Amino acid sequence: MRIVLDAMGSDTHPGPEVAAALQAAATWGDPILLAGPEEVLQPMLRAAGAAPGSVRVIHAPEVLEMTDKPADAARGKARSSMAVGMELLKTGEADAFVTAGNTGGAMANALFRVGRIRGVKRPALTGTFPVRNGQAILLDIGANADVRPEFLVQFAIFGSLYAETVLGRPMPRVGLLSNGEESGKGNELVKEAYPLLANAGLNFVGNIEPKEFYAGKADVVVTDGFTGNVLLKTSEAVASFLISMIREQIKSGLTTSVGGLLAKPAFKRVGAILDPGEYGAAPLLGIDGLVFVGHGRSDARALVSAIRVARQAVAGGLLPAMRQEIRRRLTSGIAEDVE
Amino acid sequence: MRIVLDAMGSDTHPGPEVAAALQAAATWGDPILLAGPEEVLQPMLRAAGAAPGSVRVIHAPEVLEMTDKPADAARGKARSSMAVGMELLKTGEADAFVTAGNTGGAMANALFRVGRIRGVKRPALTGTFPVRNGQAILLDIGANADVRPEFLVQFAIFGSLYAETVLGRPMPRVGLLSNGEESGKGNELVKEAYPLLANAGLNFVGNIEPKEFYAGKADVVVTDGFTGNVLLKTSEAVASFLISMIREQIKSGLTTSVGGLLAKPAFKRVGAILDPGEYGAAPLLGIDGLVFVGHGRSDARALVSAIRVARQAVAGGLLPAMRQEIRRRLTSGIAEDVE
Numbered sequence: 001m002r003i004v005l006d007a008m009g010s011d012t013h014p015g016p017e018v019a020a021a022l023q024a025a026a027t028w029g030d031p032i033l034l035a036g037p038e039e040v041l042q043p044m045l046r047a048a049g050a051a052p053g054s055v056r057v058i059h060a061p062e063v064l065e066m067t068d069k070p071a072d073a074a075r076g077k078a079r080s081s082m083a084v085g086m087e088l089l090k091t092g093e094a095d096a097f098v099t100a101g102n103t104g105g106a107m108a109n110a111l112f113r114v115g116r117i118r119g120v121k122r123p124a125l126t127g128t129f130p131v132r133n134g135q136a137i138l139l140d141i142g143a144n145a146d147v148r149p150e151f152l153v154q155f156a157i158f159g160s161l162y163a164e165t166v167l168g169r170p171m172p173r174v175g176l177l178s179n180g181e182e183s184g185k186g187n188e189l190v191k192e193a194y195p196l197l198a199n200a201g202l203n204f205v206g207n208i209e210p211k212e213f214y215a216g217k218a219d220v221v222v223t224d225g226f227t228g229n230v231l232l233k234t235s236e237a238v239a240s241f242l243i244s245m246i247r248e249q250i251k252s253g254l255t256t257s258v259g260g261l262l263a264k265p266a267f268k269r270v271g272a273i274l275d276p277g278e279y280g281a282a283p284l285l286g287i288d289g290l291v292f293v294g295h296g297r298s299d300a301r302a303l304v305s306a307i308r309v310a311r312q313a314v315a316g317g318l319l320p321a322m323r324q325e326i327r328r329r330l331t332s333g334i335a336e337d338v339e
Numbered sequence: 340m341r342i343v344l345d346a347m348g349s350d351t352h353p354g355p356e357v358a359a360a361l362q363a364a365a366t367w368g369d370p371i372l373l374a375g376p377e378e379v380l381q382p383m384l385r386a387a388g389a390a391p392g393s394v395r396v397i398h399a400p401e402v403l404e405m406t407d408k409p410a411d412a413a414r415g416k417a418r419s420s421m422a423v424g425m426e427l428l429k430t431g432e433a434d435a436f437v438t439a440g441n442t443g444g445a446m447a448n449a450l451f452r453v454g455r456i457r458g459v460k461r462p463a464l465t466g467t468f469p470v471r472n473g474q475a476i477l478l479d480i481g482a483n484a485d486v487r488p489e490f491l492v493q494f495a496i497f498g499s500l501y502a503e504t505v506l507g508r509p510m511p512r513v514g515l516l517s518n519g520e521e522s523g524k525g526n527e528l529v530k531e532a533y534p535l536l537a538n539a540g541l542n543f544v545g546n547i548e549p550k551e552f553y554a555g556k557a558d559v560v561v562t563d564g565f566t567g568n569v570l571l572k573t574s575e576a577v578a579s580f581l582i583s584m585i586r587e588q589i590k591s592g593l594t595t596s597v598g599g600l601l602a603k604p605a606f607k608r609v610g611a612i613l614d615p616g617e618y619g620a621a622p623l624l625g626i627d628g629l630v631f632v633g634h635g636r637s638d639a640r641a642l643v644s645a646i647r648v649a650r651q652a653v654a655g656g657l658l659p660a661m662r663q664e665i666r667r668r669l670t671s672g673i674a675e676d677v678e
Binding site: 215 | 470471481484485516518525526527529548549550552553554563564565566568569570572573574575576577578579580581582584585588589591592594595597598599600601602603604605606608609612613
């Protein structure tokens with residue numbers, strides 16, 4: 001299996017990427033393709049005592065900056081690590097691309113260099129969330145701030161296939177994020193999408209409120225990228241606010257401080273459940289290649305976890321399954337034609 | 340000051356309402372008007388040994404059910420406690436109305452019986468959230484699933500006046516909920532609303548992400564009622580999920596259980612900070628009367644807290660301030676004309 005890793009993606013690149021590449025190669029035995037500037041990466045690999053052939057550097061002299069506009073960067077910086085990595089997907093020289101770089105840059109490069117699966121209207125950034133008794137998928141979490149109802153049907157198809165092939169869920173339950181459980185609830189988008197989803201031949205379980213989402217009432221929940229992003233960032237903000245409040249209140253007295261010390265292993269286990277690094281990276285589903293975008297703050301462990309998820313998607317045949325399902329729906333007339 | 344309390348609003352009505360009415364009357368010395376069926380309420384008040392004149396029952400024989408459609412209920416059930424309470428606002432016999440009943444029913448009754456302040460396009464349900472170092476206001480949290488950009492400008496005006504008169508914040512900082520801090524970020528609604536807010540003569544601080552909202556970077560944040568509702572419910576869901584995980588992990592071992600017991604006072608203090616009952620009820624701002632909607636699960640303490648907030652709004656002159664500000668903007672041409 002050939003995974004290409006963007007060496008220049010994370011906030012503290014390329015240290016975490018080099019470490020992750022070495023660890024992944026050692027863990028799974030397949031060489032990792034590492035895209036980035038040769039003159040920077042080769043000395044680091046030598047210094048780390050990399051086994052010959054375990055990590056293959058793909059030279060990419062340009063670096064995308066956070067200040068680069070995504071579309072300009074995609075077109076202008078043809079030799080960035082992001083662009084070079086995507087090209088390997090396009091030519092079939094790699095099976096999946098993993099980056100902890102800018103999401104907008106990854107989206108622009110993916111659209112420009114790899115393109116959509118034929119019949120796909122919009123790709124969706126797909127998040128994996130810790131929920132009661134496991135994990136659930138939410139999409140879109142930020143690629144498309146404005147969507148049309150029929151996009152949500154495609155997101156539901158992507159998410160279902162992802163839940164099947166990567167999370168191993170047969171017949172995934174698909175929900176529609178709303179502000180009420182009843183079928184008439186929601187904004188215009190939700191009200192229009194509801195009947196489309198109900199008739200899409202999916203295991204549609206209706207509207208899902210955030211409470212039901214976190215209760216694990218659906219495997220896949222679809223929403224527009226604006227609301228999905230707000231749900232994701234609200235979750236992070238509330239968890240961090242709550243944990244900092246608990247820490248402050250525990251430290252404010254001697255007895256509670258002792259209690260906090262004794263209870264520390266419990267907090268650590270909760271932290272591990274919530275750690276975004278545990279859930280790999282967010283795939284850009286709908287692109288005609290497997291692209292995974294990790295958090296900018298990813299460390300080596302989070303990047304290895306992202307590579308693990310990318311490998312599961314390759315092994316599960318996610319991309320051919322997506323191509324086949326979209327084609328089947330196009331020809332059977334269930335989905336609309338190519339835009 | 341004349342506060343009318345809906346006796347039949349909360350999930351376990353009218354027990355919490357009767358207790359709250361007695362407690363509020365005792366606390367502030369003003370009689371509470373309690374709207375509901377006389378034959379139910381009078382015996383309860385007698386049994387509780389209510390001081391004569393402390394609670395005045397306003398007979399309302401009909402009860403709104405959760406299954407009643409809001410608009411039908413507003414028009415059809417003219418003698419429900421919700422309708423009778425609203426009528427007292429309309430006729431000027433009460434200064435504020437507090438209910439823990441159905442939000443949709445309160446909105447429909449408020450629009451039908453009290454109406455909007457002249458010049459107001461849409462009323463907004465206004466939430467008070469615990470944030471780092473205090474409280475912040477978010478609106479709309481559920482009255483309008485779909486809004487136009489100019490509605491958000493009015494929401495910002497409502498929220499600013501509320502933050503000034505009820506929270507005592509001079510020159511409240513107003514933010515626009517978005518999926519990125521930069522001014523070009525957001526969905527179409529946000530991008531169109533941004534320049535309107537920047538030129539509305541408010542203390543506009545730009546786009547606010549959920550993280551900044553919880554960090555207390557704005558006093559008032561505006562959004563559509565769908566996204567605001569998702570933010571509210573995600574916050575509740577994540578807090579509850581996190582707390583239940585911490586509890587389970589603490590109880591899973593002996594040492595951590597002992598630690599949890601010692602740290603209990605710290606958890607209690609955090610619980611008090613997060614308790615929605617502490618923040619009173621959500622006002623329906625834009626209605627030509629002060630209407631506060633509490634949680635259906637409100638107990639007597641939460642209802643007393645709602646009455647306290649309603650009293651602050653009356654004492655702070657929120658309604659005349661809203662009327663005056665909307666009129667000033669209408670005549671100066673800052674706001675658009677009456678629809």
